[in-house]
Amino acid sequence: VRRCKGATAVKAALWRDIVPLALDAIRANKLRSALTILGVVIGVTAIVGMTAFIRGFDQSLRESIRELGPNTIFVAKFSGVSLAAGNDFTELLRRPNLTVEDKTAIEKLSPSAGTVDIWLGAGGPPTQTRVFYRGDRTKLMAVLGATEHFASVNFLELHEGRFFTEGEVSRRRNVVVLGQTPYQALFGQSALDPIGKAVRIGAIEYTVVGVVGKRPAAGGFDLGQDDFVVIPETTYRKQFGIQIFSRGNARHQSVLIAVAPRDDTARAALLTEVEEIMRIRHGLTLDEPNDFDLVTQDAALDVWAQVSQATFLALVTISSIALMVGGIGVMAIMTISVTERTREIGLRKALGARRKDVLFQFLAEAVALTSLGGVLGIVLGSTLGITVSLATGFPVSLPWWSFAIGLGFSAAVGIFFGMVPAVRASRLDPIEALRHE
Numbered sequence: 001v002r003r004c005k006g007a008t009a010v011k012a013a014l015w016r017d018i019v020p021l022a023l024d025a026i027r028a029n030k031l032r033s034a035l036t037i038l039g040v041v042i043g044v045t046a047i048v049g050m051t052a053f054i055r056g057f058d059q060s061l062r063e064s065i066r067e068l069g070p071n072t073i074f075v076a077k078f079s080g081v082s083l084a085a086g087n088d089f090t091e092l093l094r095r096p097n098l099t100v101e102d103k104t105a106i107e108k109l110s111p112s113a114g115t116v117d118i119w120l121g122a123g124g125p126p127t128q129t130r131v132f133y134r135g136d137r138t139k140l141m142a143v144l145g146a147t148e149h150f151a152s153v154n155f156l157e158l159h160e161g162r163f164f165t166e167g168e169v170s171r172r173r174n175v176v177v178l179g180q181t182p183y184q185a186l187f188g189q190s191a192l193d194p195i196g197k198a199v200r201i202g203a204i205e206y207t208v209v210g211v212v213g214k215r216p217a218a219g220g221f222d223l224g225q226d227d228f229v230v231i232p233e234t235t236y237r238k239q240f241g242i243q244i245f246s247r248g249n250a251r252h253q254s255v256l257i258a259v260a261p262r263d264d265t266a267r268a269a270l271l272t273e274v275e276e277i278m279r280i281r282h283g284l285t286l287d288e289p290n291d292f293d294l295v296t297q298d299a300a301l302d303v304w305a306q307v308s309q310a311t312f313l314a315l316v317t318i319s320s321i322a323l324m325v326g327g328i329g330v331m332a333i334m335t336i337s338v339t340e341r342t343r344e345i346g347l348r349k350a351l352g353a354r355r356k357d358v359l360f361q362f363l364a365e366a367v368a369l370t371s372l373g374g375v376l377g378i379v380l381g382s383t384l385g386i387t388v389s390l391a392t393g394f395p396v397s398l399p400w401w402s403f404a405i406g407l408g409f410s411a412a413v414g415i416f417f418g419m420v421p422a423v424r425a426s427r428l429d430p431i432e433a434l435r436h437e
Contacts, residue, residue: 036333037373039326040413044377044406045384046319048398051405052385054315055397058308071267072153073274074295075102075257082293095291097254102281106259109277112270114262117153118255120145120236127240131178131229132200133186141182142228143201145236151177151212153258159183161195161210169232176206180214180226201229204239271296323409326373327417334366334421359426366418367411374410378403 078092100118107116121127121144128140150156151163164175178186178194187194194208215225231239261270271294278292348358385396 033333033369033372036329037326037369037376039322039324039329040370040373040410041326041377041380043319043322043326044374044410045381046322047316047406047409048378048381048402049384050315050319050381051312051402052381052396052398053388053394054308054311055399055402056385056389056395059397060395071261071270072297073259073261073267073271074293075106075259075274075278076293076295077254079293079295096282098257098292100255102278103255103257105277105281106257106274110259110270110273112261112265112273113259114265115149115153115258115260117147117149117258118233119150119258120233120255127236129202131182131186133197136186138182138185139227141179143236143240144228144230145233146230147233149258150230153260156215157213159211159213160193161208163210164232169234172234172238173232174204174206174235175209175232176201177210177212177230178208179212179228179230182227182229183211201231202239206231267296320409323413326370327413330366330369330414331417331420333369334362334418335424337365338362338421338425355426359422362422362425363415363418366422367414370410370414370418371407374407377410378406381406 075098077095077098078087082092083089103116103118106113121142127143129143131138131141144150147169148164148166151158158177159180161177163177164173167173168175176199178199183194186199187197194211197208198205199208200206212226212230259270259274261267275290275294279290282291284291348361381402382398385398388394389396
């Protein structure tokens with residue numbers, strides 16, 4: 001009984017000493033340990049840092065997409081929804097242009113439709129020109145033609161002034177609402193009040209009636225979201241000679257149709273009605289797909305979800321390469337360590353250590369090495385993300401699960417690549433090990 005109790009005490013002491021022994025072995029070879037975990041540090045830094053950037057950009061872009069409005073439906077010739085579905089671009093270009101008759105049909109035939117608007121310069125190749133005020137001029141700006149409903153359907157906030165009225169649209173008045181970029185270029189430096197000032201778009205003079213507030217941008221980048229001016233769609237057609245009806249020989253441009261449901265109507269009902277109306281107008285049979293796109297906030301978010309998931313998968317794959325390199329380094333160093341410490345292993349076994357005790361000791365060393373690399377990678381990745389955010393204003397997000405993934409991957413690398421040398425150490429014969437020089 002005393003022998004059994006003594007053996008149990010020895011084994012318990014061995015188990016208590018395993019982790020300190022593993023840490024002592026790491027401290028005894030600081031440079032070698034540092035070089036061993038370098039690949040793990042790089043891999044985990046990439047995972048945490050890039051996750052911070054992708055998540056921050058993702059949240060920012062989602063906020064921008066939500067600016068479309070939760071219930072507004074956009075009818076377009078084609079959009080990113082079709083491109084994300086893998087449709088051929090040349091086939092998309094062959095789709096029929098949308099016309100003002102389509103907008104009128106939706107207004108008349110859809111009981112659920114509330115406000116129906118058309119935008120020119122957004123449903124096809126954008127019309128771009130410079131805007132001039134006295135001796136100043138802007139870079140090339142997108143010129144949009146719209147009705148008086150543009151601001152309400154597009155959820156725009158006015159920085160100054162007002163939007164043009166129904167009367168100004170019907171009378172083809174030369175009035176313009178400036179985006180933030182042309183406003184800053186022409187009036188921002190001098191702090192002039194732009195309202196009532198005469199600016200020139202191309203060769204035509206317009207009176208400024210309003211300025212749109214700064215629009216949100218994904219990641220805080222300047223993606224041209226404010227590089228536009230808005231004029232009445234009737235004036236747009238007069239200046240640029242655009243035909244938005246299906247008849248006539250004038251140059252024809254596809255329009256973008258925005259439809260908002262009535263207050264007492266669900267968006268799903270409106271979506272079904274608009275799709276049926278457009279399919280009938282385009283003469284599509286039951287087995288033919290839509291030759292137009294219906295874009296909603298949810299559809300845009302789904303497209304971005306596919307892109308972000310693919311990006312995150314690519315990130316994990318690339319980071320795994322660095323983790324693999326680090327794991328191979330761990331295996332090589334642990335194999336060398338087993339060879340160097342053969343007599344130590346023999347002595348431990350002679351004192352009563354079992355195979356699993358030796359196995360666990362070397363696995364603990366490998367896991368401690370890679371986990372230390374994981375912690376350093378988390379610290380470096382978080383520091384990188386926060387530094388870039390403070391320096392550039394780029395939004396970052398540091399979710400707890402990115403830390404868990406980084407630490408979990410690093411520990412898994414230690415277990416996987418440390419298993420072979422650990423098994424080799426556990427199988428050593430104690431007598432042969434004690435004879436080893």
